[in-house]
Structures are given as C-alpha cells and as structure tokens.
Amino acid sequence: MKKIVCSLFLLMALMLTACNSGPVVTRATGFAYEVVVVMDKNYWEGTAGDAVKGQLTSPVPGLPQAEPSMKVSYSQPSDFNGLLTYVRNILLVDINPNIYTKTTLASEENRWAFGQLVLTLKAPSPEVLIEYLEQHPNQITDLFVKEEMKRATEQMEETYSSVVMDVLKKNHQLSLNVPEEMVYYKDTTDFFWTTNNASTGRMDVVVYTFPYTDPNTFTPEYLVAKRDSVMKANLPGAFPGSYMATETKYFDVDYSAITVHDKYCGVMRGLWKMVGDMMGGPFVAHVRLDEKNQRVVVAEGFVYAPETDKRNFIRRIEAALYTLRLPGEYDVPEEKTK
Missing domain, CATH: 3.40.1000.10 (Mog1/PsbP, alpha/beta/alpha sandwich)
Incomplete structure (x- = not known):
C-alpha cells in the first residue's frame, strides 16, 4: 500500500513539473485597461513613480470629462508573486545604475499567463527614466491600449x-x-x-x-x-x-x-x-x-x-x-x- 501511495505522489510531482516546464496554460486575469506596476517603493513614491503614473493615467482623448487611460495598481518587487503574475497588463520598472547605461523598453506576451502583455522598463537613474518618458509621451500607455484593442477585436471576431x-x-x-x-x-x-x-x-x-x-x-x-x-x-x-x-x-x-x-x-x-x-x-x-x-x-x-x-x-x-x-x-x- 505504501508503495502505491508513494507512486501516486511521484506521478503527481512529475505531472506538476511537466506543467511548469511546458507552455503557459493559465489565462490572464484582471479587467480591461487595468495595469499592475512593479517598482521599488522608494522610486515609486518619488519623481520617477510620478512620471510613470502620469503617463499611464493620462486623459483618454475625445471624452467630455477627463478619464485616465489606465487604472493603476502597485506592487513592490518582493510582493510580486502568485496571482499577481497572472494579471493581463504588467509594467516592470527596474532602476539600477550598476547594470544599465540607458533606458530601454521591452515587451513580452504570455510571460506568465496566456493573453498577457508584460512591459519591462529599465533605466540607470530616475532622472534618465523621466527624460525618456518625456521624450516618448504615451508610449507605454499606447502599447497597453493597442493590446486591449487587439483583445477586444479578437473577441468580437468570435x-x-x-x-x-x-x-x-x-x-x-x-x-x-x-x-x-x-x-x-x-x-x-x-x-x-x-x-x-x-x-x-x-x-x-x-x-x-x-x-x-x-x-x-x-x-x-x-x-x-x-x-x-x-x-x-x-x-x-x-x-x-x-x-x-x-x-x-x-x-x-x-x-x-x-x-x-x-x-x-x-x-x-x-x-x-x-x-x-x-x-x-x-x-x-x-x-x-x-x-x-x-x-x-x-x-x-x-x-x-x-x-x-x-x-x-x-x-x-x-x-x-x-x-x-x-x-x-x-x-x-x-x-x-x-
């Protein structure tokens, strides 16, 4: 009997391992036009965080009253795990002068969940990050909005x-x-x-x-x-x-x-x-x-x-x-x- 139970546990472990190493199968969660920003708390509460929030919450064009382009939620890097990684729109912001020499923006689909867009913004300092955002107004927001439009269009095709x-x-x-x-x-x-x-x-x-x-x-x-x-x-x-x-x-x-x-x-x-x-x-x-x-x-x-x-x-x-x-x-x- 013990051998049977052990074999069952071993089989379950192998199945979980196979699932974890295989393609992403979990569907992204969250509502349209909502985004989670993952960023060091010190930077998030400073001018760099204000610049990121300012771009994401910029007014939607063509509306009679000002409404933010995205609804923003925040997570510290240490708290970003579990269900948070399944959110449909995620912005990872990493500021590190020891690693980066310029600001870069990269995008990745389906990183942790199917139907997900993850943007990664890297910069050597808050000042350089702010300068980048000023030179590329609405770039981050436009990428998220474009992806949401794509999702809605695909749904309406079905x-x-x-x-x-x-x-x-x-x-x-x-x-x-x-x-x-x-x-x-x-x-x-x-x-x-x-x-x-x-x-x-x-x-x-x-x-x-x-x-x-x-x-x-x-x-x-x-x-x-x-x-x-x-x-x-x-x-x-x-x-x-x-x-x-x-x-x-x-x-x-x-x-x-x-x-x-x-x-x-x-x-x-x-x-x-x-x-x-x-x-x-x-x-x-x-x-x-x-x-x-x-x-x-x-x-x-x-x-x-x-x-x-x-x-x-x-x-x-x-x-x-x-x-x-x-x-x-x-x-x-x-x-x-x-």
Whole structure:
C-alpha cells in the first residue's frame, strides 16, 4: 500500500513539473485597461513613480470629462508573486545604475499567463527614466491600449451580432463585427444604424456611404460637414426639431490617419450633441475608401452614458470598427454567430 501511495505522489510531482516546464496554460486575469506596476517603493513614491503614473493615467482623448487611460495598481518587487503574475497588463520598472547605461523598453506576451502583455522598463537613474518618458509621451500607455484593442477585436471576431452582420453584407456589401447585444437596427439605402438600447452605457453604431469624387473628402472639415448632414437626416431626436450634430464650438474634432487591412483609414473622434435636447457624448469613426464601388465608407460608434465613465464603452465600440471589411476583404465564409 505504501508503495502505491508513494507512486501516486511521484506521478503527481512529475505531472506538476511537466506543467511548469511546458507552455503557459493559465489565462490572464484582471479587467480591461487595468495595469499592475512593479517598482521599488522608494522610486515609486518619488519623481520617477510620478512620471510613470502620469503617463499611464493620462486623459483618454475625445471624452467630455477627463478619464485616465489606465487604472493603476502597485506592487513592490518582493510582493510580486502568485496571482499577481497572472494579471493581463504588467509594467516592470527596474532602476539600477550598476547594470544599465540607458533606458530601454521591452515587451513580452504570455510571460506568465496566456493573453498577457508584460512591459519591462529599465533605466540607470530616475532622472534618465523621466527624460525618456518625456521624450516618448504615451508610449507605454499606447502599447497597453493597442493590446486591449487587439483583445477586444479578437473577441468580437468570435462573438458578435449576426443580425448586423447579415444585414450589412446583404444590403451594403460590408462586413462588421459589433457587440452581440446590438440587435435593434434601422436600414436605408446608404445609412445603417444599430444600438444595444441599454439603459446604462448605451452604445450605437452607424455605417453610411457616399460617392467618392475628391481627395479632399479625407479632411476633418469635409467629414464633419458630411457627418452633420447625414446624422440630421437620419437620427432625429426625441423632441420635434431635435437632431444629432457634431460639437465643434467647445471641443475640437481630432483627425488622424492609420492603416487598416494594409489600406488608408481616417480616424475621426470628438463629441456629439443633440440640438434641441440635452443629450451628448463621445464618438469615434473610421473612414475608408471602397475602391471597387468608388464610395467612401464611414463606420462610427458613439456612446451615451451620462451617469458613468465612458472610457471602456467608447474603446469597446472603437475595437469593433477595426473589424470593418470592404468588398474583397471578407471573401472567407464566416460561420460564427452571435
């Protein structure tokens, strides 16, 4: 009997050893846009720590009120073990004049858990670290945000509203993965609208198209004017004469260019308002050229959440915009359903 028990313990030990030496199988924990910073306490409570926190908590662009880009938790190196190593976003900061001569930033995925991003920041002194962060504003935050966008996009590629997908493919020759709870919609010739119709944290997505005639189409001035005309015609408010418009008097609309599916994509973000009503909130839009049909395609998400923070809502809907595919980009049949 003793031999059997010993053999069982030996087998369990071998299995644990094999698991520990094999590939990472534990899934990362924690919520989106949260990060654990591991750093010596003396530096964390000094100017270097302030600089790190300042970058991670920098305001999210395009929101009506300031909200931090990341929620930050702290751990001393000696306490960083166990479940903390499974957190999805981790920043390791090591300041050591005896080892480093310059500041470096490295990234590693799935170090301790699957679906994890670990950034390691090394510097010879607090002063050099601060100088590096000043020269690379938002670099660390952008890496974490990009990874969170990637996670959300991948999730929506698997679980999405089949109602929206089917209508857009059939009537507009477009493919778009939006959150699965978006099943209410309105569809016209060149305009599509869907919403989750939530009482808290309402998210809406619109897709509209218009003929491409001029390269000046891809300018913020033209796109804001086009947006206002389309929204006024298609999204009336609850009161007579009320309609959606872009807030330009007190808030600048930001426009930048990125690459999506190896093609140009304009990104427009700002605030929307209801003329004749008290509603408003943030919006973000992707603007692309459908060369096959010589039309401009605008996919926009906007949020109405006056009672709570809007960061995670607008970022979730922005992640959906990255799934927009034009004719010729979604030829592979999609079997997933909501």
